[in-house]
Amino acid sequence: xxxxxxxxxxxxxxxxxxxxxxxxxxxxxxxxxxxxxKFEKLYSSEDVIQAISxxxxxxxxxxxxxxxxxxxxxxxxxxxxxEASVIKEQAKKIISARPTAxxxxxxxxxxxQKISKVDTLEKKEKTALHLAKKLIEEDIxxxxxxxxxGLDIIRTISETKAGPVNILTHCNAGWLACVDYGTATSPIxxxxxxxxxxxxxxxxxxxxxxxxxxxxxxxxxxxxNNTLITDNAGGYLMQKGxxxxxxxxxxRTTITGNVANKIGTYLKALAAKDNNIPFWVAxxxxxxxxxxxxxxxxxxxxxxxxxxxxHVEGLIDNQIRSVLISCDKxxxxxxxxxxxxxxxxxxxxxxxxxxxxxxxxxxxLFPEKITQKYDNEx
Amino acid sequence: xxxxxxxxxxxxxxxxxxxxxxxxxxxxxxxxxxxxxKFEKLYSSEDVIQAISxxxxxxxxxxxxxxxxxxxxxxxxxxxxxEASVIKEQAKKIISARPTAxxxxxxxxxxxQKISKVDTLEKKEKTALHLAKKLIEEDIxxxxxxxxxGLDIIRTISETKAGPVNILTHCNAGWLACVDYGTATSPIxxxxxxxxxxxxxxxxxxxxxxxxxxxxxxxxxxxxNNTLITDNAGGYLMQKGxxxxxxxxxxRTTITGNVANKIGTYLKALAAKDNNIPFWVAxxxxxxxxxxxxxxxxxxxxxxxxxxxxHVEGLIDNQIRSVLISCDKxxxxxxxxxxxxxxxxxxxxxxxxxxxxxxxxxxxLFPEKITQKYDNEx
Numbered sequence: 001x002x003x004x005x006x007x008x009x010x011x012x013x014x015x016x017x018x019x020x021x022x023x024x025x026x027x028x029x030x031x032x033x034x035x036x037x038k039f040e041k042l043y044s045s046e047d048v049i050q051a052i053s054x055x056x057x058x059x060x061x062x063x064x065x066x067x068x069x070x071x072x073x074x075x076x077x078x079x080x081x082x083e084a085s086v087i088k089e090q091a092k093k094i095i096s097a098r099p100t101a102x103x104x105x106x107x108x109x110x111x112x113q114k115i116s117k118v119d120t121l122e123k124k125e126k127t128a129l130h131l132a133k134k135l136i137e138e139d140i141x142x143x144x145x146x147x148x149x150g151l152d153i154i155r156t157i158s159e160t161k162a163g164p165v166n167i168l169t170h171c172n173a174g175w176l177a178c179v180d181y182g183t184a185t186s187p188i189x190x191x192x193x194x195x196x197x198x199x200x201x202x203x204x205x206x207x208x209x210x211x212x213x214x215x216x217x218x219x220x221x222x223x224x225n226n227t228l229i230t231d232n233a234g235g236y237l238m239q240k241g242x243x244x245x246x247x248x249x250x251x252r253t254t255i256t257g258n259v260a261n262k263i264g265t266y267l268k269a270l271a272a273k274d275n276n277i278p279f280w281v282a283x284x285x286x287x288x289x290x291x292x293x294x295x296x297x298x299x300x301x302x303x304x305x306x307x308x309x310x311h312v313e314g315l316i317d318n319q320i321r322s323v324l325i326s327c328d329k330x331x332x333x334x335x336x337x338x339x340x341x342x343x344x345x346x347x348x349x350x351x352x353x354x355x356x357x358x359x360x361x362x363x364x365l366f367p368e369k370i371t372q373k374y375d376n377e378x
Numbered sequence: 379x380x381x382x383x384x385x386x387x388x389x390x391x392x393x394x395x396x397x398x399x400x401x402x403x404x405x406x407x408x409x410x411x412x413x414x415x416k417f418e419k420l421y422s423s424e425d426v427i428q429a430i431s432x433x434x435x436x437x438x439x440x441x442x443x444x445x446x447x448x449x450x451x452x453x454x455x456x457x458x459x460x461e462a463s464v465i466k467e468q469a470k471k472i473i474s475a476r477p478t479a480x481x482x483x484x485x486x487x488x489x490x491q492k493i494s495k496v497d498t499l500e501k502k503e504k505t506a507l508h509l510a511k512k513l514i515e516e517d518i519x520x521x522x523x524x525x526x527x528g529l530d531i532i533r534t535i536s537e538t539k540a541g542p543v544n545i546l547t548h549c550n551a552g553w554l555a556c557v558d559y560g561t562a563t564s565p566i567x568x569x570x571x572x573x574x575x576x577x578x579x580x581x582x583x584x585x586x587x588x589x590x591x592x593x594x595x596x597x598x599x600x601x602x603n604n605t606l607i608t609d610n611a612g613g614y615l616m617q618k619g620x621x622x623x624x625x626x627x628x629x630r631t632t633i634t635g636n637v638a639n640k641i642g643t644y645l646k647a648l649a650a651k652d653n654n655i656p657f658w659v660a661x662x663x664x665x666x667x668x669x670x671x672x673x674x675x676x677x678x679x680x681x682x683x684x685x686x687x688x689h690v691e692g693l694i695d696n697q698i699r700s701v702l703i704s705c706d707k708x709x710x711x712x713x714x715x716x717x718x719x720x721x722x723x724x725x726x727x728x729x730x731x732x733x734x735x736x737x738x739x740x741x742x743l744f745p746e747k748i749t750q751k752y753d754n755e756x
Contacts, residue, residue: 034705201711204687204703206584206608212688212704220705228687228710230584231609232642236679236716239644264610266617270648301614309582309606310590312690314701323692323701325582326590327412327598332606333579338614 001175001182001189002222003037009140009179010062013069013133014041023076025069029056030176034217035315042066045074045090052097058210059177060251061139061284063098064107068132070094071111075125084121088112103286107135136179142284143181145351150187150247150282153349154196157244157278164197164225166244168234171203171262172210173249173282174218183249183282185218187349192224200226201237205262207308207334231264235271246272250283255290255369257342257357260301263335269344281340281357282349285366306332379553379560379567380600381415387518387557388440391447391511392419401454403447407434408554412595413693420444423452423468430475430482436588437555438629439517439662441476442485446510448472449489453503462499466490481664485513514557520662521559523729528565528625528660531727532574535622542575542603544622546612549581549640550588551627551660552596561627561660563596565727570602578604579615583640585686585712609642613649624650628661633668633747635720635735638679641713647722659718659735660727663744684710 001008008028016023022043029038031054040056042048048070050056052063074090091112095105111131115124158165173184181189192198200219205211212228219226229237237243246268252260259265259281272279309332311322326332345357355361363370379386386406394401400421407416409432418434420426426448428434430441452468469490473483489509493502535543551562559567570576578597583589590606597604607615615621624646630638637643637659650657687710689700704710723735733739741748 035702204584206582206610209703212708216704216708220708226709228704228708230641230687230712232584232640232645232716233711233713235644235648236641236713237711239717262610263608263614266613267610267645267649270613270652271645274648309608312692312701312703314690314703316694316699316701321694321701323690323694323699324413325587325690325692326594326606330590330594330598330606331604333611333615334608335611335614338610339617 001180001218004221009136010057010176011065011069011136011179013136023072025066027051027057027066028176030058030214031056032320033176034213035320042069043073045070045077045094048073049090049093049097052094059172060103060287061178062176064104065132065135065139065179067094067097067104067108068111068128068135071108071115072125072128072132075115075121075128079121079125082121087115087124139179139284140181142286142351143175143178143183143186146183146282146284146349147181147186147190149351149353150280150349151190151194152354153245153278153280154187154191154198155194158191158196161244164199165191166199166201166242168201168237168243168246168268169203169215170211170231170234170248170265170268171205172214172218174215176214176218177249182218183284184247185215186282187247188219188224189222192222198224200224201234201243202226202228203231203234203264203268204228205264206231206312207304209312210262231267234268238271238275238277243272243275243277246277246279248279248281250281250287251337252289253281253283253287253348253357255288255362256359257345257348257362259340259342259345259357260337261340263338266338266340266344269340273344278346279340279344280346280349284351285369288362288366288369290369301338302336304334304336306334309334379558379596382599387514388435388554389443389447389514389557391514401450403444405429405435405444406554408436408592409434410698411554412591413698420447421451423448423455423472426451427468427471427475430472437550438481438665439556440554442482443510443513443517443557445472445475445482445486446489446506446513449486449493450503450506450510453493453499453506457499457503460499465493465502517557517662518559520664520729521553521556521561521564524561524660524662524727525559525564525568527729527731528658528727529568529572531623531656531658531732532565532569532576533572536569536574539622542577543569544577544579544620546579546615546621546624546646547581547593548589548609548612548626548643548646549583550592550596552593554592554596555627560596561662562625563593564660565625566597566602567600570600576602578602579612579621580604580606581609581612581642581646582606583642584609584690585682587690587692588640609645612646616649616653616655621650621653621655624655624657626657626659628659628665629715630667631659631661631665631726631735633666633740634737635723635726635740637718637720637723637735638715639718641716644716644718644722647718651722656724657718657722658724658727662729663747666740666744666747668747679716680714682712682714684712687712
């Protein structure tokens with residue numbers, strides 16, 4: 001997508017050059033957004049570990065892909081040191097950089113399995129690189145297809161009304177979380193390209209403000225009209241008829257259609273239902289959780305740092321700093337996701353098309369999900 | 379209620395002393411909370427206007443009472459200058475200090491009407507003072523009675539479970555918004571006094587963070603266990619069975635039981651309904667809006683400054699300052715209230731007892747509301 005009119009991806013692989021300049025990936029240091037656009041080059045598996053653990057980048061798809069390049073770099077380091085054990089050691093450290101990102105663990109384990117089947121370190125590196133580059137291509141294509149299918153929903157709404165289609169979104173399910181297009185944002189970008197008038201209500205998304213910091217920024221850079229609101233305001237806007245469609249991403253969706261997404265999503269789904277507004281979830285097939293018996297109340301939710309609730313980070317005196325917004329010794333709770341039950345979800349937008357948030361409908365599009373178990377890959 | 383173990387009211391009248399020290403009211407400068415406890419003395423009608431317009435204090439009941447003392451001071455100023463016109467001029471300015479606070483306008487008009495019936499300026503001052511002091515007493519008594527009736531609800535829940543009663547509240551409907559006890563907090567303080575174990579989930583309440591700044595502070599100062607959460611988290615906590623009761627205040631409630639309250643209240647009411655959790659609204663009878671035909675979607679909602687959404691205020695380097703949390707030129711929308719339809723409200727806690735959020739039930743407790751019209755008092 002665009003930054004200052006130029007096209008970028010959230011991660012880009014650069015091969016080693018003839019003059020010995022090492023292979024690397026270029027990422028955006030998302031901690032600085034929207035205040036500063038800062039690119040960063042990661043050359044080593046340690047660079048990757050640091051970038052993931054210190055959240056230079058976020059979003060499950062992007063973390064997974066970056067982690068995969070971490071394995072590539074680990075192979076390269078093994079060649080240099082002629083110590084094959086480096087690969088396994090670094091892979092372990094990459095996984096534990098963000099321990100809650102299950103998809104990363106699955107992905108790394110998958111790559112490790114594949115490279116265990118080739119003999120030389122050089123072949124291992126080549127195999128890892130091939131897989132990592134493929135992940136980039138697959139992610140872009142999945143997001144593009146999500147956009148294509150989601151576009152139909154937006155187009156249909158636009159044909160029934162005069163003004164812009166008002167879309168409410170929560171958190172950042174944008175290209176910054178993926179490689180390009182994004183998930184929830186992809187239909188928006190494609191609709192805009194087609195000339196459909198769009199306006200997006202962006203939930204601030206406390207505590208980390210991915211909405212105010214990332215979504216507002218990426219929509220604005222790509223010419224999409226948007227308005228920042230507090231997380232409290234969405235229900236009111238729906239009551240007033242100012243929202244035509246709610247469009248969010250998902251971190252994990254059960255095969256029965258229950259959607260785990262950023263904390264607060266459930267509240268917007270309730271308001272959408274109460275006001276008869278369509279609530280769609282955009283997600284790649286990789287996001288489906290195969291354990292079809294999983295009840296929403298049983299999904300384990302990450303409890304993050306208290307500090308994120310007691311403080312808010314922003315720009316002051318040209319520096320990114322945090323202000324305390326409560327008493328010094330305040331006790332905080334910080335669950336990071338909630339579960340939107342399938343009964344509140346109008347439907348899912350996947351790279352293979354639209355489906356209902358039901359086991360039957362999901363398995364019709366993704367029949368391989370019946371038997372496939374990530375757990376078996378470990 | 380208590381601050382550092384000592385009892386205070388949010389406003390206190392001090393008569394002029396023998397040695398010529400002028401009459402005044404003592405208020406808490408709430409802009410500094412919770413970082414600094416700063417009392418402020420208001421001596422003149424201009425002091426009152428400034429305190430209201432610059433939000434040294436907030437909360438409809440407290441604003442109304444402070445405004446009433448502004449009229450007292452205006453009478454005193456009229457005596458000094460021997461210019462009767464001062465009273466009317468200043469009353470007008472007091473009303474426009476927070477133009478959206480309708481109850482203040484009604485209150486001032488009521489006092490102006492009363493003092494127009496006595497002849498000398500001295501008698502006018504005496505009448506205004508009598509009414510203002512009576513407002514304080516009435517507010518304390520109403521809040522105390524709300525607490526007494528609400529206590530029954532909490533006690534009943536506590537009898538059905540082992541651990542503490544978990545109460546979720548939004549914004550600040552505490553003693554800081556009234557004179558003492560508060561509305562939504564009053565049953566909590568009384569239950570705690572009775573030895574019932576209580577734990578309160580406090581919604582941060584963006585954009586102005588009355589929850590994190592005021593409610594956390596006043597609950598903590600009064601020994602009530604509490605946990606600060608983002609506005610996004612309440613639905614999740616309800617899904618997990620961690621909320622027994624939602625208890626909020628109201629800025630305005632229609633005689634048919636539709637509740638206007640701080641933006642975001644509606645979302646919590648939806649989640650409470652979805653999880654079969656009682657949702658109670660604590661309010662004094664003065665909060666009822668007599669226009670019984672008013673549809674929720676027709677209540678005019680105050681749109682506040684964009685700056686409150688794009689920035690967050692807090693403590694940094696021992697100063698209260700604001701950080702920018704989005705792009706420099708971000709467009710924001712900032713509606714300050716939403717409407718919770720009566721169908722989502724379990725019931726109302728008033729100074730006269732509990733009732734359903736229905737016209738029939740409300741009028742049974744407040745039969746005088748059938749004919750009384752605030753508009754007629756203008």
